[in-house]
Amino acid sequence: MNQFEPYLPILEEALQKLDSWRVSYGKDTGSISDAQFEQIQKIADRLTVRLEGNYPFHHPGYAGQMLKPPHPVAWLSYALAMTINPNNHALDGGPPTSEMEKEVIQKMAAMIGYDSNSLGHLTSGGTIANLEALFIAREIHPKKAVAASANAHYTHQRMCHVLNCEFIKIPADHFGIPDIDFIKNNADQIGTIVVTLGTTGLGIVEPLQEILKVAKNNHIRVHADAAYGGFFKLISDELPSRRHWDYLSECDSIVIDPHKHGLQPYGCGSVLYKDAAVGKYFKHDSPYTYFTSDDLHLGEISLECSRAGASAAAFWSTLEFLPLTKSGxxxxxxxxxxxxxxxxxxxxxxxxxxxxxxxxxxxxxxxxxxxxxxxxxxxxxxxxxxxxxxxxxxxxxxxxxxxxxxxxxxxxxxxxxxxxxxxxxxxxxxxxxxxxxxxxxxxxxxxx
The missing domain is CATH 3.90.1150.170 (Aspartate Aminotransferase, domain 1)
Structure with missing residues (x-):
């Protein structure tokens, strides 16, 4: 028995139930001929051979990059939802998966300590999530720079270039800790500081508590790039950096990637904002969407348009199985x-x-x-x-x-x-x- 075989009956039964729903709308015209089925089988065989050229990401002998297969409940749920292929840009593109996205965002906001006045959504990855947060940073402080440490992910400097926004690199010492005095000395030029909770190089948790103090004294926004480390908030009392995680809720925006420690397939990042009022910077209209509901459409608080509703379904299912708790x-x-x-x-x-x-x-x-x-x-x-x-x-x-x-x-x-x-x-x-x-x-x- 292979490791996926136990889950196949679950997927088969779920697909049958969805097929019953599909047929209720009329005869299915999407059937294929025997010749087409045989061709698909041959393509699948060839694909399998090519996929065996990967490194063994599934095995504990692989401890290289930040790569691992998603949890079985995630890939099963993603595969099931993708047969419908909902689009979470607007509620009429995926009503159930849009609601699932709102539910998981509420759970993540609660995990980091944000209240009901927060705002957030899933993204297609951490890069886009950070781009959105820096876009808000630029809109709020259009004439000031974004600063991040020398150990921050290179996406921040790249996205500042995309946004035509000045970027300041904060020196770090040989322990990887950003220079607090440098921040103080350049505070008048900085509109937003990026603090990384779990650098992608060495997993360094930067001193959020100290940086927040300097930022507040100088009216600087703080964005937490917790793309890699965000879910460690669940066990922060066991970490050497425990004191910094208690201040996560004081950050103006936070990025966390469910496709890393959230056990999801790629194509699932997230961004959260402490103050929902920043939604005004995304405000736009569309001549053919946003008509099915007066509720907030996810595309109205996002720079992205089309996004896979299957990502929300997979993450929602995973959190039903493994809730955002210390024991989950x-x-x-x-x-x-x-x-x-x-x-x-x-x-x-x-x-x-x-x-x-x-x-x-x-x-x-x-x-x-x-x-x-x-x-x-x-x-x-x-x-x-x-x-x-x-x-x-x-x-x-x-x-x-x-x-x-x-x-x-x-x-x-x-x-x-x-x-x-x-x-x-x-x-x-x-x-x-x-x-x-x-x-x-x-x-x-x-x-x-």
């Missing part, structure tokens, strides 16, 4: 934290292996020490380890590499020769709950 979705996040901490401890125990920093979340950075302590030799060894794991097949491992500016690396490890511009270290993302029970095996494969 939080239990899976706890496993990822346990895996990262366990792996970090094991690396510390291994001779010649070095932890780069203690993990804030579930991303671990580390390296193997060369006999000759030079950055150039370190880089060569990291590449060798990376390549070796990918070439061992089913008994191998999959990691990722991370470049650290040489001066930053030398602040932490000053006994290395500075003979390269960057230090290349190893990086592992433990975002699957299966990683918790696989750490010992992974370390053995890595260090043998």
């Amino acid at each position: 979705l939080g239990s899976i996040l706890a496993s990822t934290i346990n895996a990262a901490n366990k792996f970090a401890s094991r690396i510390k125990e291994e001779s010649k292996w070095q932890l780069y920093r203690n993990p804030d979340l579930d991303i671990v950075a580390y390296f193997k020490e060369p006999n000759e302590k030079s950055i150039l030799r370190l880089n060569q060894i990291s590449h060798e380890i990376f390549d070796r794991g990918m070439n061992l097949g089913t008994s191998g491992y999959h990691l990722s590499l991370f470049k650290v500016p040489a001066d930053e690396f030398l602040e932490n490890f000053p006994d290395y020769q500075p003979n390269a511009e960057h230090a290349v270290i190893l990086r592992s993302v433990f975002m699957k709950e299966e990683h918790e029970d696989f750490v010992d095996e992974l370390v053995q494969r890595l260090t043998s």
Whole structure:
């Protein structure tokens, strides 16, 4: 039995019920001939072969990039809803899935501590979600810059270019912490500060509490990019950065990606605003939509138009199965934290292996020490380890590499020769709950 077989009867029964609903409107004209069915079967066979060229994202031996399959309830629900293909831009494009989207947004708002005066919606991903938040930032402070730390995702600088908005990069120290004094000294130029709760490089949780204090004193908006880390709010009392998560509700806007730790397929991000009044910046009209209901259409509070209603259906179903509680979705996040901490401890125990920093979340950075302590030799060894794991097949491992500016690396490890511009270290993302029970095996494969 394959891992998907137990779910197929559920999907088949659900499809049959939807077919009954379809037939109630009249004869289905979408049937295909035997020849067409055979052709589709051949295409599916060819597709299967091509898909086997992927890395094993499903397996705990893969701890490279932020990649993993969605939860079974998510892909099942997405597949079911996609047979209808609702569009959540306007209520007449998908009445049920639009309501589901509003419900999951309410749950996420409650999770971060926003009240009923907040506003939000799903997006096609974190990039668009951050674009929307920065669009609002520009509209509110049209003559001021957006600032983000040197460790922030590169999308912020790119989106500021799209928006023709000045971008200021805030320096960070060798621990990855933004320079608070730099923010104070440049406060008169800044309209919005982006604070990253879980950088995509090393999973660093930036000091939200301190930045909020500076921002309030200088009338600066704060946008939290919690695309990767947002759902860790559910278990924040167990994190070393716990004090910062308590202030999440004070941010003016927040981005969280359900397609990361929300267990969803790609095509599911979200943006939330503390004050619903920002909806006026999206105000527009359409000559052929928004007629079926006087209620707020999701397209009226979004820069995007067409969006898959199936994403809302999948996320809604997932939260019915794993609610936004510590014992629900939080239990899976706890496993990822346990895996990262366990792996970090094991690396510390291994001779010649070095932890780069203690993990804030579930991303671990580390390296193997060369006999000759030079950055150039370190880089060569990291590449060798990376390549070796990918070439061992089913008994191998999959990691990722991370470049650290040489001066930053030398602040932490000053006994290395500075003979390269960057230090290349190893990086592992433990975002699957299966990683918790696989750490010992992974370390053995890595260090043998």
